[in-house]
Amino acid sequence: MRIFPAIDLYDKKAVRLFKGDYNQMTVYSERPWEIAKDFEAKGAKFIHVVDLEGAKNGDTPNIEIVKRIAEETDLFLEIGGGIRSIEVVEKYLNNGADRVILGTSAVTDEGFLLEAVRLYGDKVAVGADVKDGYIAIKGWVEKSRYTLESFLSKIEKIGVKTVICTDISKDGAMGGTNLELYKALNKKYSLDIIASGGVSTIDDIKSLKEMDMYGAIIGKAYYTGAIDLAKALEVAK
Secondary structure, eight states, X not given: OEEEEEEEEEXXXXXXXXXXXXXXXXXXXXXXXXXXXXXXXXXXXXXXXXXXXXXXXXXXTTHHHHHHHHHHOOOEEEEESSOOSHHHHHHHHHTTOSEEEEOHHHHHOHHHHHHHHHHHGGGXXXXXXXEXXXXXXXXXXXXXXXXXXXXHHHHHHHTOOEEEEEEGGGTTTOSOOOHHHHHHHHHXXXXXXXXXSOOOSHHHHHHHHHTTOSEEEEOHHHHHTSSOHHHHHHHHO
16 A cells, blocks of 8 residues: 655645644644655655645645655655646646646536546546535535545546545544545445545554555644654555
């Protein structure tokens, strides 16, 4: 199983939000690339980056940070946050990103999703953020018309390969992840599913590994010291 330690970017800093709330933001570092280098030093091969500013305005205000992480590490870098145009997809891929993650735009703009997958194949992943069984969009404040299952079935048919599935109720709350949800999804779909939200103990990592998940994102648990990254990587092997 692949472990994706996470960096959320805002104003060129590494931050974390509590349940997606911009008013509950903790700044962890003003040098995010140093965190990425630390991930790599501990044995990580992958990194999950979210541009929280980009998520708000659809631009790439932290692209220089993304580029620097790509230049100063050999990590496989996936990036999401407000990617709504082919131009932004290309900009990230041309500046060191290995994979882009489409969120709200994958739900609301099927034409864009189809075009992105046609042009870039498995370099395009989709974020499926679930709240009360439905896909949430626009920074998790709106509920879309799709249930999680109907959305995953749709994007699987389109040819999406990788999905980052976040249980919003678990995100940043350090209460454990939704193992039952991921177990069910892994059985039902042929998608590569990355578990996100509430992965907060080594036992969570063990359980996800046992159900043969493609990957898991570690966010707040790394920053608070609840999960030792080197140990998590060892358990996930």
